[in-house]
Amino acid sequence: MIALTFQARDGKTTDAEAQPGETLLRVGQRAGQPMEGTCGGQMACATCHVLIDPQYLDYLPAPSAEEEDMLDLVPDATRSSRLACQIIMTEHLRDMLVRLP
Numbered sequence: 001m002i003a004l005t006f007q008a009r010d011g012k013t014t015d016a017e018a019q020p021g022e023t024l025l026r027v028g029q030r031a032g033q034p035m036e037g038t039c040g041g042q043m044a045c046a047t048c049h050v051l052i053d054p055q056y057l058d059y060l061p062a063p064s065a066e067e068e069d070m071l072d073l074v075p076d077a078t079r080s081s082r083l084a085c086q087i088i089m090t091e092h093l094r095d096m097l098v099r100l101p
């Protein structure tokens with residue numbers, strides 16, 4: 001299991017556990033986080049937008065052109081923005097903090 005923490009907009013944190021190979025979106029939904037994931041991971045909705053702890057960005061594959069295009073449409077996107085449906089959990093992401101915008 002890979003331990004990680006979600007932080008809501010109001011600062012409240014929720015600890016969660018992930019299996020290697022599952023998406024961050026699935027982990028967040030299981031942990032009761034308000035991540036709609038309306039399009040089911042097709043990069044068509046951005047309702048799974050999250051902010052990744054910058055120190056973990058290097059452990060993630062770079063976003064695809066399609067993910068970049070979708071993030072361009074998110075008003076509060078930052079350099080650490082990613083779509084949770086595109087992030088596959090690995091051991092490198094242990095103890096990562098994921099903020100919900």
Ligand code: FES
Pocket residue numbers: 025036037038039040041042043044045046047048070083084085086
């Ligand atoms: S679930 Fe729709 S873009 Fe991630």
